[in-house]
Amino acid sequence: MKVYFVGAGPGNPELITVKGQRLLQEADVVIYAGSLINPVLLDNCRPECRRIDSADLSLEEVTELYREVDGSDSIVVRLHSGEPSLYGAIKEQIDWLHQQGIDYEVVPGVSxxxxxxxxxxxxxxxxxxxxxxxxxxxxxxxxxxxxxxxxxxxxxxxxxxxxxxxxxxxxxxxxxxxxxxxxxxxxxxxxxxxxxxxxxxxxxxxxxxxxxxxxxxxxxxxxxxxxxDGTYERSKLYDPEFTHGYRKAKNR
CATH class of the missing domain: 3.30.950.10 (Tetrapyrrole methylase, C-terminal domain)
Known part of the structure; x- marks a missing residue:
């Protein structure tokens, strides 16, 4: 088994990454935050994919789901809203998987x-x-x-x-x-x-x-x-009078 922590993006189903979408299409189990995830994303899943809403589950109940699948060749997608590294509570899950010797990967998303x-x-x-x-x-x-x-x-x-x-x-x-x-x-x-x-x-x-x-x-x-709102300074990146590694300054 391998667990993929996938960032679902902010809501628009087109704002999930290509890799995240592919993993949903390949997943055997998807554990998703039903209170936050756009359900349209689950349309990417195969009919036989097991879909589990984690909205009312504790950490222990989520890790028990991982334990149930462990030992198979299954792909498990843990679908988090937005970007998993921000307020995603993935560290405690990763630590548990590491202790159990279960492989995992984090797939970033749009925050x-x-x-x-x-x-x-x-x-x-x-x-x-x-x-x-x-x-x-x-x-x-x-x-x-x-x-x-x-x-x-x-x-x-x-x-x-x-x-x-x-x-x-x-x-x-x-x-x-x-x-x-x-x-x-x-x-x-x-x-x-x-x-x-x-x-x-x-x-x-x-x-x-x-x-x-x-x-x-x-x-x-x-x-x-x-x-x-308000005024700001022009960026040096595109200022013709500014020299950087790819462009020499030009006189106005």
Whole structure:
């Protein structure tokens, strides 16, 4: 048996990788997060493929499924939403497989923060505005390590992509204001790349009210930073007066 951790992408079924799609077509067993995965992706599976929704399963129940299949020549796809390395809880599964001597491989996927940037037609790194992207979440039932609180990160005013926090938007805004000015642009992208995708734009001064009015309380990405609006410096990469390894500077 071999287990493949496959990133399903943010929702649009065309945003799974070619390799991920091929593995779904070859899989004998697919264990998928039913609360997050677009079910259209399962249409890639063969009729005889066993499909198991893991939405209500614990880690122990998932690993028991691996144990049941172990010893066969089966291909098992563990289908995670977005990009498995971000909030995917794959490390604990990988450690268990390693202890059992079961082969595995991680197949990356398109993250919802990338899909959100696409929905916003945004470049998350702009010269003179931000060269740093922070991927994080608010502390809630799951705490964050000391020093990684939103208020601490906000002091550096990077582009911030905030997962799993829209239901705490008012508290989030309060923490962001410790570092960012009140007129800092903010965008909330609900269900990025899905057919019912919605975008709410505002600033730190009004985004909480707009999100509440829109009724958005889950499955949304929050993007914060000056890259969403305003002036920026021209990139040196395509500046004719800038020399790099593939081009010599030209006089204007």
């Amino acid at each position: 919802s923060f990338s899909a959100s940037a696409a929905a916003l037609s945004a470049e998350l790194t702009l010269p003179g505005i931000s060269q740093t992207v922070v991927i994080t979440r608010m502390a809630g039932r799951t705490p964050v390590p000391r020093g990684q609180e939103i208020s601490s990160l906000a002091e550096h005013t990077p582009t911030m992509c905030i997962f799993l926090s829209v239901h705490m938007i008012e508290n989030l805004v309060d923490e962001l204001k410790t570092g960012y000015p009140e007129d800092t642009p903010v965008a909330v992208v609900e269900r990025a790349s899905w057919p019912d995708e919605r975008v709410v734009r505002g600033t730190l001064s009004d985004i909480a009210v707009k999100v509440k009015e829109a009724g958005i309380n889950k499955t949304a990405m929050i993007v914060v930073g000056g890259v969403l």
